[in-house]
Amino acid sequence: MPYSIMLDAGHGGRDPGAVYNGRQEKDDTLALVLAVGEILQNRGLDVLYTRTTDVYESPYQKAMEANEAGADFFISLHRNSSPEANTYSGVESLVYDKSGLKLQMAENINEQLETVGFANLGVKERPGLVVLRRTRMPAVLVEVGFINSDADNRIFDNNFDDIALAIAEGILNTLQMNGLIENGTDQENGTNQENSTGNNPEHSEGLPQYTVQTGAFRNGAYADRLQKELLEQDFPAVTSQGGGLYRVTVGTFPTLDEAATMERRLKRAGYQTVIVSS
Ligand SMILES: [Zn+2]
Incomplete structure (x- = not known):
């Protein structure tokens, strides 16, 4: 059975999440979740979504959905917001506690997002968050930059594809390192091994x-x-x-x-x- 991951676009419907100059968190998170999901699906993962349209579900409902589906991992994407605009910037990931696969996953996703230009604000414990607390599988909530930071929004808009890819790579690499999925090179490079400029004559x-x-x-x-x-x-x-x-x-x-x-x-x-x- 393929490894299954439930992707959650934060907020939705009557809950816009954070809003800044008309920009709504729920729209950013949905666009990003769909882009990340497409990459993961192409790489052989079984991808489930809490929502693929602009609808509202409570965090509790989202957690229950993941539990009922028996997903192996849960990832919720959000944008951060600070009380005053343009005072903070960067990505941060939240976990129930700093242990195990979810911590590795959170660290890898943050590091991948750093390569696209975001500051890395690290991994924080947030045991009170419902989607982290009530999900039965390991779960990570990623705050993909501050929605009320013009600098972060520029990174978000100008590098959208690379951000989706960075998150997907963080997920895939973590699962590969833990032997939870086979490494994607077979699928991905099966027909393109000639393209590699890193020749490795000793490869047996x-x-x-x-x-x-x-x-x-x-x-x-x-x-x-x-x-x-x-x-x-x-x-x-x-x-x-x-x-x-x-x-x-x-x-x-x-x-x-x-x-x-x-x-x-x-x-x-x-x-x-x-x-x-x-
Ligand atoms: Zn949010």
């Missing part, structure tokens, strides 16, 4: 290989820029293309330990990373 079928991904983009220009920057600092970065994505990765390692060493070097140099196995 069946043995796992690890690499450190520092970004994945729909826009190849972003990938080029990141690869160049990494190469200038002597990181052996390569860009590979597959499934409409440009991924920038550093190195190929036979063990997770070696990949983790490279990951630490990259993090020290200020890069956001995820280890990917293939």
Whole structure:
């Protein structure tokens, strides 16, 4: 059975969520959930939605829906809001408590969103939130930037596809790292292995290989820029293309330990990373 994930677009219907200059949180969250869902579906996940239109459901109803559907994971997307406009910016993820798969998922999603330009405000515990408390599966609520920050809205509007992709990548990488789904490279690169510029002559079928991904983009220009920057600092970065994505990765390692060493070097140099196995 494919891994199933329920995506929740925060608010809806008579509940607009946060509003700023006529912009309504419920519209941003719905557009983003649909875009993320499409990517996840294309990558073989079973995607369920609390809503795909502008309707109201209480957070409690949403949690019960996920429980009844038996979803394996629950992700709710929101936009943040501060009392005064343009005082805060950045992404933050909320979890019931800071443990397990949901914490990893929240951290990975935040880090992926940082590659698109958002500040990373980290992961916070919010045990009182109904969608985190009443869901029986691990759950994460992502605040995708502040709706009353003009800077965050610019990032949101100008990089919408990359934001959806970043969230999807954070989800997929976390599930892959935990062996909950097979890595998507078969599906995704099945017909495009020739496109990889990161030739790996030692690759022998069946043995796992690890690499450190520092970004994945729909826009190849972003990938080029990141690869160049990494190469200038002597990181052996390569860009590979597959499934409409440009991924920038550093190195190929036979063990997770070696990949983790490279990951630490990259993090020290200020890069956001995820280890990917293939
Ligand atoms: Zn909200």
